[in-house]
Amino acid sequence: MNLAALDWRRFLTPTKLKLLAAPVFIFLVLTMMVLPLPPFFLDVMFTFNIAMSIVVLLVGMYVQRPLEFAAFPAVLLVTTLLRLSLNVASTRVVLLEGHTGPDAAGKVIESFGQFLVGGNTAIGVVVFVILVIINFAVVTKGAGRIAEVSARFTLDAMPGKQMAIDADLNAGLIDEAEARRRRREIQKEAEFYGAMDGASKFVRGDAVAGILITLINVLGGLAVGTIGHGMDFGRAIDTYVLLTIGDGLVAQIPSLMISIAAGMVVSRVAEEEQEEDVGGQLLGQLFSKPPVLMIAAAIVGLLGTIPGMPNLVFLLIAGGLGFLAWKRWQHEAAKAAAAARTAPPPPTEETVEATWNDVQPVDVLGLEVGYRLIPLVDPQQGGELIKRIRGLRKRFAQEVGFLPPTVHIRDNLELKPNVYRVIVKGVEIASAEVFPGQYLAINPGQVTGPLSGRETTDPAFGLPAMWIDAAQRERAYALGYTVVDAATVVATHLNQILVDHAAELLGREEVQALLDRFKQEAPKLVEDVVPSLVTVTLLHKVLQLLLEEGVVIRDLRTILETLAEHAPKTQDPYELTSRVREALGRAIVQSLVPGQQKVPVLVLDPGLERVLSQAVSGAAQGAIEPGLADTLLRRISEAAQRMEQSGKAPILLVPPQLRWLLARFLKRSVPMLRVLSHAEMPDNRGIEIVEMIGAA
Structure with missing residues (x-):
């Protein structure tokens, strides 16, 4: 080997020298x-x-x-x-x-x-x-x-921090x-x-x-x-x-x-x-409050007047603290004056003639907050709630299939200081109380110890919870609580309301915007179906019926193709919705039971199915005898709770002619239950009968 021919610069690059630095130093x-x-x-x-x-x-x-x-x-x-x-x-x-x-x-x-x-x-x-x-x-x-x-x-x-990340x-x-x-x-x-x-x-x-x-x-x-x-x-x-x-x-x-x-x-x-x-923390937190500095200056100055004490030193320190307090007061006054100059001038009172501009339309979706919650929605005060609501709407659009209306946020002095409420079409849907600066420790059911704080209930899911100070946050994580701040509580609650009221939030404007957007991908399909076979009003009703039962409308292609097939035979929105659900059966089941394992379901006793089928086809037009209705409701509710406690999605599998009747009958009393028909079950998924519901 010719050593003179070696290019030593290849071995002296900064990267290779950096790799050699630590071993050489240790040696x-x-x-x-x-x-x-x-x-x-x-x-x-x-x-x-x-x-x-x-x-x-x-x-x-x-x-x-x-x-x-x-x-x-x-x-x-x-x-x-x-x-x-x-x-x-x-x-x-x-x-x-x-x-x-x-x-x-x-x-x-x-x-x-x-x-x-x-x-x-x-x-x-x-x-x-x-x-x-x-x-x-x-x-x-x-x-x-x-x-x-x-x-x-x-x-x-x-574990608690991981759960908080999953919740966000x-x-x-x-x-x-x-x-x-x-x-x-x-x-x-x-x-x-x-x-x-x-x-x-x-x-x-x-x-x-x-x-x-x-x-x-x-x-x-x-x-x-x-x-x-x-x-x-x-x-x-x-x-x-x-x-x-x-x-x-x-x-x-x-x-x-x-x-x-x-x-x-x-x-x-x-x-x-x-x-x-x-x-920065020491200076900002020790010397940021003028009253504290002034009281300290007075105490040190008083000690400096005692005979025998080093008067000059004490008085110098007292003067320094007093000067610092005076400068801090000047700084805060200058900030207040700057804020007052940038504030908009108050409106002048003058009598004007009423116009149509005085008629304010009702907000489709609104959020009203008490005055102590204003920092949560004010970006100038570090509030992140508006940013989170934007991300929430984007995620909702990606998962459900349409863009929800803008959330109009305003303060309401009639509310309690820490209370907020959610408005849908001018009607209060939900309200709760949150405390900025504190954290909500939610008990998911597996905590290992108690906490001290203000007991409450998680507004989004109804779980037992407690408002705690920031000093207890790490301990709450260690005990297994899910810990979230006030802004996350409001955002999570609002997201749950969006999901629960998706059908109400889908208006004709949103349906038309959805069609215009989908027309760019499948123009021929949209032209053949809307409005020649299905009007926008009928399509709007079908989509609302799907959303009412938690079925997302992302697959608009399948929805329109199914309507194109069945709309010439019937214009009944409930019948068309049933056909669309059957076409979306694979996606519905997948959302409830991911993977390819068997689907655990509740079924009705054959005798009970015959009684209900007669009620559907009889002159009573779907009315169920009161005693039977009470027994059926109680048994299904108990079985659904047992399935949920065992970690399974509560699903009731019934014949197609009974699905719509039972879905409406059980919706309010057993909201976590999903009613599926045999026609909606995909061929490649088996079923596991967890329990059979009888009338006796």
Whole structure:
């Protein structure tokens, strides 16, 4: 091989050098434990260790979320290993060359021994012991405990957070990509805190090792100095203890900075509204309230007037706090004045003639909120509800098959401050009370402990729930609750109302827009069916009947083709809807029981079917005898509840001539039940009879 012909630039690319940096660094650190190092190289490495500690401390202060410093556990291991290697290398030099003078182990150790402790052995020992106590008993112990608790609570809260993500996804508040991103973030968070729990033991072990190394160096130095070099005991103490204390301080100060950085990272609590670094949080939350600053200034100033106190210092601090309070008041007044200038002027009162513009049409879909909920719907105040409602409408259009009307949001002073209500065509459909700044902990039925808060019921699904403070959110996750904020509660409730009242929200305008949109894909089909065979009014009625029973209308092609086949024979919307349901049978069954497994169903006793068939075909026109109706309703309701509790979709399978009668009869009393006819069951799906309903 011709070495001269090799192009070494291929092996020196930035990417390959970056891959080599970590292994080479670890190898050099391990080499320092074995090979003797000259004093100058020790100075370089001690200075590098101090610089690295400062960088780590500053990074820990300026991260906004712990995951931004995901490499911190590995950094803790590397910096700990570096300090221990330097301790071993400096111990070797101190014991071998300490008798030659205070600079035997380099200028850095000499400077720490002479300058920082004044060259006094007793002072050096006291300062070193204080630093060790602060690092070992306070910072390291506290950071390790926070990391341990955070790791446990983060792992326990993972199921609840996953359920909250699934709830947001099902409500249309986020898409699948955002859901995957949040799941990855939760997993990374759990891995980070778990790693920090273990890495905190490195820091604690480093503090213990520093104490032991210092004691060994003192005893070993005295032995080497007095026995090996014939030094008197006093001179040996001054020489070796001073070098050992300087060596210990050089190691303990960077160790203290790393411990502080670890404590800052694991105790970091980011605000959802606006993420800041530690400095921004301290300044924004400690010195943001003028009344607090003014009261503190008055108390400190009062103490400064007491005879015998350092009056000048107290009065200066009081003046500084008072000046800061005055500046904060000026800042808030300027913000209020700016808001007042940008506010629209009040309307002028004048008597004008009534016009047709005074006739306001009724909103198809409206949301009214109390005055305390205005921040939820005001983007200028950080409200995200409008954004979530837009995502909700988009998801509804994708899943159901038509775009629902725009949600008109307005405040209503007649409502209670925390109450909202949903209006459909001018009529109140539902209302509930939410509390911004708090979280709704919903009990899905598998929680492992209680919470303290305001008991309530989830407005969307009727599950038992409780309003809790933000401080209890992680504990609620860990106990198995599904935790959502106030905006998510409103959005989820509104989504459920959209689904339940989809038939009312589908108007002629929406049907015409749906036809115009579908005409771009199948113009011939639309022209042949509407309006030659089916009027827009009849199509509107058929689509509404489908939506009333939870059948989506996305497959407009199948709907129009079925109407084209059967509309020449009948114009009855109920009969046409039955034919369309049969054509959509595969999709209906798939939405209720995904996959290819057998469909669990309830069926009627053959004798009961004959009685009901006679009622349908008799002169009573579908009327059921009251006693039979009551018994039938009770038995079907109990069977449907048993199916739902076992995790199965409640389905009642009946003959085609009975489906419409029983669907209308059971709709209000058993809303979770779906009534299917034999004609709607696809050929490739088997059935599993869970229970047979009889009249006796």
